[in-house]
Amino acid sequence: MKPLTKKAKIAITWTILMTVIGTAVLHQWQFFAMGLASIALLLIANHYDLLKDPEDKK
Numbered sequence: 001m002k003p004l005t006k007k008a009k010i011a012i013t014w015t016i017l018m019t020v021i022g023t024a025v026l027h028q029w030q031f032f033a034m035g036l037a038s039i040a041l042l043l044i045a046n047h048y049d050l051l052k053d054p055e056d057k058k
Helices: 006-026 029-047
Strands: none
16 A cells, blocks of 8 residues: 555545544444545545645655
8 A cells, every 4th residue: 555645644534534523423324334435435546646746746
């Protein structure tokens, strides 16, 4: 697995936060499953360099 870019870290952190809060408030496991699917898609996008940030270039 490739290291996470800055943009990927922010997106995944935000998704985790919203998944936890949404599941706790709404008490619906479907929301939790959707959050996990979103995180998986973000990790795949990061692997294929779809979340590149111009500031990440060295």
